[in-house]
Amino acid sequence: MSVLSGKKILLGITAGIAAYKTASLVRLFIKLGADVKVIMTPASKDFITPLTLSTLSKNPVHSAFFDKKDENELWNNHVDLGLWADYFLIAPATANTLSKMANGTCDNLLLATYLSSKCPVYFAPAMDLDMYLHPSTKESLNKLQGFGNTIIPVASGELASGLVGEGRMAEPEDILAFIENDLLSALPLRGKKVLITAGPTFEAIDPVRFIGNHSSGKMGFAIALAAANLGAKVILISGPSNQEIEHSFITRIDVVSADDMYKAAHQYFNDVDVAILSAAVADYKPKNIVNQKIKKVDSTLNLELTATKDILASLGEIKKHQFLVGFALETNNEIEYAKGKIQRKNLDAIVLNSLKDKGAGFATNTNKITIIDKNLNVKPFELKSKAAVAKDIINEIILRIGSEDHYK
Known part of the structure; x- marks a missing residue:
């Protein structure tokens, strides 16, 4: 049984091409016995559909505070979502979202939930090489880690632009392995x-x-x-x-x-x-x-x-x-x-x-x-x-x- 079995995972998805990998990510979490809820930024829905993620997670997918087309729609409470989770994973985490997280910008449901969450937060950056190497991105990464968040290192390889280098989001299997190892390393009986x-x-x-x-x-x-x-x-x-x-x-x-x-x-x-x-x-x-x-x-x-x-x-x-x-x-x-x-x-x-x-x-x-x-x-x-x-x-x-x- 995985250390993630029975845990409540909140998965935040932002608007990067790597969002297509989150379908596999949700399936892997479910396979390990975790309960998964998904929050998407509005723009991320251009890369993967909420229907796919809700089907795989067996939970509704949230992307807005409320449905403007339904006058009876209840407000999606970002505080409740943040308190529900044992762990919050943001993957892919784009340069735009990382900057907003680092500076306290709160202009969508995902960011509001991040700012009100009490659980450990992991984030998996995903962007092009030059964006990843830009000083402003490095500053965002350093600030977020200084806040106590944990970065899942990027992979190196061919990027969507055709460039080759750092900036690829880690593969779903590697993300889960990283989180499991990180959690295990903090357990008091590890190695006993x-x-x-x-x-x-x-x-x-x-x-x-x-x-x-x-x-x-x-x-x-x-x-x-x-x-x-x-x-x-x-x-x-x-x-x-x-x-x-x-x-x-x-x-x-x-x-x-x-x-x-x-x-x-x-x-x-x-x-x-x-x-x-x-x-x-x-x-x-x-x-x-x-x-x-x-x-x-x-x-x-x-x-x-x-x-x-x-x-x-x-x-x-x-x-x-x-x-x-x-x-x-x-x-x-x-x-x-x-x-x-x-x-x-x-x-x-x-x-x-x-x-x-x-x-x-x-x-x-x-x-x-x-x-x-x-x-x-x-x-x-x-x-x-x-x-x-x-x-x-x-x-x-x-x-x-x-x-x-x-x-x-």
Whole structure:
């Protein structure tokens, strides 16, 4: 999944011959899962039709404050358009529009929206060689970058005039790659590897039956997505779960038993920066697994259980640079037990759930947590959706791995 998936993109099109490329640009944004709205300068409609762009974007195309031919037409609110967008891309950005942007001229809907937008703005210049090299154009480019806008560099090649040189708008694929790389470079977990365990484990009794628990995996999957959305490469080791996840930064590894999860966690642990063990791993498993289905003969059945390997403690014993986070689901003396678990298992932090809290625990869409770090600082959170809780957990980890103390 692209970093642009689910993002709202406002595409501004100005009157340059490169406007014909914006049809491909819209399609590429849509393909990556973005929502696209288009604003055109009136003159840009001579180069590509609003019908084409509205069909591809599946949204109306705006080019004027209102339709003079329709007395019932509502005013297109440039402030609402600017506030709607997560990112504003102006492509092609002609010398005329760049000059107006740099000097605060506001004579069309696109410029009014630009001046009122609050989101990051990218612009892709497109003009002839001499226009691009003119001192006034260079001044406009410098001023716009000084305002915090981001320029997408022009390409060099044959221009519409027949000249060869700089001034061509970057190709649509290159524009998207530039924006994605720019966004990724600013993400706090860019370059980090994160190991996450999720879901239950099933411990076989016979070929039909098993010992398990009610964990759905929702919390672990939400944490994996939150980490990936902040640039981390995620190894998600999941026990049996119906949860689905799709992100290009997430590698999912499915396991069944506690032994399977132990092996997978140890396989990847040495190469990660952060490990978050949110899985509800069985504490015990049948000592002997029967090869054939156990028949119902007596009114009782005795099973001898033996302890499973403690994945969290085993990783705590071998950790070096890793930031190790455990989970604790408790019913009494929650804080005291969680603090003890931090010390016994050599953790950097623990996420505490209490089954006493309504809306927390297994198979819910919400959770209520308390995070305790290795210095025994206790930070409680309100009841939230698991997606919001996942962001809280990741943000708390980022604060701590960013501190020099962790690496001393």
